[in-house]
Amino acid sequence: MLEAKDLSKSFGGLKALQQVTLRAEFGHSVGIIGPNGAGKTTLFNLLTGEIKADSGHVSLDGMSIDTEPIHERVKLGLARTYQVPRPFAEISVRENIRVSMMEDNLKYMLRVAWDDTGEQEIAESVGFTAQQLDQLPSELAMGDLRKLELARTLATNPKVLLLDEVFAGLTYGEIEHISNLLIERRKTHGTTYLIVSHDLKALQPLVDDVLVIHGGNVIKKGTFDEVVSDPQVQNAYLGTG
Amino acid sequence: MNSTLRRGIYGWIAFAVVMVILPHVVGTGVTRSFVFAMYLAIFAVSWDIMSGRTGYISFGHPFLIGIGGYTTALLTYHLHWPLFLSIPTAVVITMIGGTLFFFPALRIRGTYFALVTLAFMELIYGLVQVIAPNVTGGTRGLSGLETIVTGAIPNYYLALVVLLVLGFTMWLVIRTHIGTALSAVGMDEDAVRASGINVTRLKLFAFMLSAFAAGLGGALYVHYLGSIAPRALFDVGFLFQILVACLLGGAGTISGPIAGAFFLTFLLEWLRPYFPGPERFLIYGAVALVLYVYQPNGLHELVRNGLKRLNQLKLSRNTS
Amino acid sequence: MLQILVQGLVLSGFYALIAVGFTLIFSVGRVLNLAYGSFLMLGGYIYYQGAQVVGLPKFPSLIIAGIAGAVFGMLVYRILVKRLSGNVVAVEIATLILAVVVQAAVVLVFSPSPKSMWPLVPGVLRIGDASVTYNIFIAAVVSWILLGGLFLFTGMTHMGRAIRAVSMDSKGAVISGIDPERVNILTWAISGTFGAIAGVFLATYTQLDPNMWVTPLIIAVAVVIVGGIGSILGSLVAAHIIGMLETITTSLIAAELRGVATMLIIIAVLLVAPKGLFGKSEL
Numbered sequence A: 001m002l003e004a005k006d007l008s009k010s011f012g013g014l015k016a017l018q019q020v021t022l023r024a025e026f027g028h029s030v031g032i033i034g035p036n037g038a039g040k041t042t043l044f045n046l047l048t049g050e051i052k053a054d055s056g057h058v059s060l061d062g063m064s065i066d067t068e069p070i071h072e073r074v075k076l077g078l079a080r081t082y083q084v085p086r087p088f089a090e091i092s093v094r095e096n097i098r099v100s101m102m103e104d105n106l107k108y109m110l111r112v113a114w115d116d117t118g119e120q121e122i123a124e125s126v127g128f129t130a131q132q133l134d135q136l137p138s139e140l141a142m143g144d145l146r147k148l149e150l151a152r153t154l155a156t157n158p159k160v161l162l163l164d165e166v167f168a169g170l171t172y173g174e175i176e177h178i179s180n181l182l183i184e185r186r187k188t189h190g191t192t193y194l195i196v197s198h199d200l201k202a203l204q205p206l207v208d209d210v211l212v213i214h215g216g217n218v219i220k221k222g223t224f225d226e227v228v229s230d231p232q233v234q235n236a237y238l239g240t241g
Numbered sequence B: 001m002n003s004t005l006r007r008g009i010y011g012w013i014a015f016a017v018v019m020v021i022l023p024h025v026v027g028t029g030v031t032r033s034f035v036f037a038m039y040l041a042i043f044a045v046s047w048d049i050m051s052g053r054t055g056y057i058s059f060g061h062p063f064l065i066g067i068g069g070y071t072t073a074l075l076t077y078h079l080h081w082p083l084f085l086s087i088p089t090a091v092v093i094t095m096i097g098g099t100l101f102f103f104p105a106l107r108i109r110g111t112y113f114a115l116v117t118l119a120f121m122e123l124i125y126g127l128v129q130v131i132a133p134n135v136t137g138g139t140r141g142l143s144g145l146e147t148i149v150t151g152a153i154p155n156y157y158l159a160l161v162v163l164l165v166l167g168f169t170m171w172l173v174i175r176t177h178i179g180t181a182l183s184a185v186g187m188d189e190d191a192v193r194a195s196g197i198n199v200t201r202l203k204l205f206a207f208m209l210s211a212f213a214a215g216l217g218g219a220l221y222v223h224y225l226g227s228i229a230p231r232a233l234f235d236v237g238f239l240f241q242i243l244v245a246c247l248l249g250g251a252g253t254i255s256g257p258i259a260g261a262f263f264l265t266f267l268l269e270w271l272r273p274y275f276p277g278p279e280r281f282l283i284y285g286a287v288a289l290v291l292y293v294y295q296p297n298g299l300h301e302l303v304r305n306g307l308k309r310l311n312q313l314k315l316s317r318n319t320s
Numbered sequence C: 001m002l003q004i005l006v007q008g009l010v011l012s013g014f015y016a017l018i019a020v021g022f023t024l025i026f027s028v029g030r031v032l033n034l035a036y037g038s039f040l041m042l043g044g045y046i047y048y049q050g051a052q053v054v055g056l057p058k059f060p061s062l063i064i065a066g067i068a069g070a071v072f073g074m075l076v077y078r079i080l081v082k083r084l085s086g087n088v089v090a091v092e093i094a095t096l097i098l099a100v101v102v103q104a105a106v107v108l109v110f111s112p113s114p115k116s117m118w119p120l121v122p123g124v125l126r127i128g129d130a131s132v133t134y135n136i137f138i139a140a141v142v143s144w145i146l147l148g149g150l151f152l153f154t155g156m157t158h159m160g161r162a163i164r165a166v167s168m169d170s171k172g173a174v175i176s177g178i179d180p181e182r183v184n185i186l187t188w189a190i191s192g193t194f195g196a197i198a199g200v201f202l203a204t205y206t207q208l209d210p211n212m213w214v215t216p217l218i219i220a221v222a223v224v225i226v227g228g229i230g231s232i233l234g235s236l237v238a239a240h241i242i243g244m245l246e247t248i249t250t251s252l253i254a255a256e257l258r259g260v261a262t263m264l265i266i267i268a269v270l271l272v273a274p275k276g277l278f279g280k281s282e283l
């Protein structure tokens, strides 16, 4: 279970996030919506530890992870994709995935990568073809870059996966493929997702609850249906979003 | 076994065989040039493991080499330590010195890191001359240091063994997961953290490996020369040779910097009969500059592109 | 006490002159020109050739050195830096290699042995019981004049404002119709001139030799690091911090510690405040 309590963060005078509280049981997923600049990405940055919160606490599985560095949180099962894909630009798709698959100890890392079945499996599961494994990220289209982001996080074997606008820039076919993959994985691994997306239709089958953030505040929390039918949300979200 | 790895290992065997035979074929003068080239190659390998992939460009590598050199020089010259103790001690002290590079690397990277390392080099250059010049020999340095072996050929084989062992080990290391991770660190350090890897430990490992090679190379080098002086070591010209060897050869590849070190040393030798005067150094520098601007990724990249083009040629011939 | 103050102030002004050409290029083009020391060296040697070999009067020799610096600066930009633009590390390394090439060229043309230079203005200036040579004092005055001129230029003229605009926000500047190419060429020319003139003073202050590019480069780097990369005002303040601290160390502790104090400042500042005291941008 991922739990965040009263997370706040300001950048200079800008209150990017105020007292945000959030709970996601294992196997239970949460959609996060809100207009641009609402603070969704900032929330992810606080959860992963990339940015230090001004106040508030994060715990995973009942254990506080406030003092854990980023890589330790990943090893505990908390991984994220970046809204703007951040692949390692000068190494192949295969090696990009390999970096995430490595165990974090020098003895393991001092081995030569004899086979790449693990990398291949993950790459294929997100929809890469075998030839694409040797390509560099610069040769990939936006859709493929998003798939690579996802593949890299899946390779860390996450329990809780934070997905920041994973569907942006994808075709319907690609969205469907990734949705199915996520649903399948949730069945087999019980993975929890926190999904930031503007695409409500894509979100619907994936999440149980929805959190609406606006101007750094949570303005609404509830099941998918409750939230999207709320007039205040429609106003804030559809108005500016 | 993975085919590029196998080809690489054949390459190392061929290199070793040629190098073992070489002193019996060439004269003493050329042998001595090879000794120098091999020490430069060792320093270049050391630079490459720290900086070639990670993006932590060291402009102060002579600092580390100099620590190794001065430690063993002082221990043997003043305290009459035997070499088999002073050289390992020098390596250890250099690795401790390497942490002086490592701590800044926790906070700063890129240009700032490069400049801090350069500052370390200039700092020690100043300190060696001022602090206890009667111990360090001050500006003049120390001469008459003990040598390990004498004569061109024994020194050649000593340097060769060290280069082969260090070079091959480092070459293997960058072909493991570590090499991939180090490349990733050079591209996006935070994304490596977000992949669940302790970047700090990884960097420390690379820096210590680099310092080990710099310390060992530096210690053996001063015992080969029999002397040590601040201007010969903590010098931009020396840094230039290491840096250019790595860059012309192809940073991050280990084999490239070794090739670069040989190329640089022999470029200077080839030029000698035609240009006995100072114009040799001008041509040498200009060649380095033009090659670097033409292909910042080095010889290695040129060879790889050449092979790629050859393959494409073959393919198109087969299909037509 | 007064002696330290006067000497420190004058040395600081001189350091500001050395550093400002270096900062200017960074703030506009976002690249570090590690061949900057060569600008100084060339300035020194060309002045020497004019004033002490050909026998021209001092002032025209100084002007010629300044013009040569501008030309050299523009050539370095056009031939080297522009080609590698976008790759910050490649520019640094290429300019460092260039510095070594220039050193070899100077050895070839002028021989490796050091040459001593006549002071631009002989004599010693006394202020109370403090004294400085006219030579370094004039260097500081020229430095203040050039820096003041630069300040007016970037504040008052159209081209100068364009330089400032590019240094603050290069994309925004392009949108508002500024040609970044012209701005770059101009800054490299100004940097070359400032470097060459600083080089004449440096050479008369110390001596001419083919290694002389390293020290001013380190000083420029130190000033820029302490002041914050890309901040001209910061460099001015930093030049004074470094100049004063250096004067204090050399006159109160030991003369040989000149460079050592500077290096310690660099390291300390980079570790405590990597953006420098007035820095606005990271690399």
Ligand SMILES: Nc1ncnc2c1ncn2[C@@H]1O[C@H](COP(=O)(O)OP(=O)(O)O)[C@@H](O)[C@H]1O
Binding pocket: A011, A014, A016, A034, A035, A036, A037, A038, A039, A040, A041, A042, A043
């Ligand atoms: N590192 C940062 N420094 C300054 N301001 C930031 C930073 N990151 C985000 N912000 C600001 O915080 C607000 C929330 O941003 P973000 O979390 O990215 O929004 P969202 O992901 O919901 O679109 C925005 O106004 C943004 O400009």
Ligand SMILES: [Mg+2]
Binding pocket: A040, A041, A042, A083
């Ligand atoms: Mg966002």
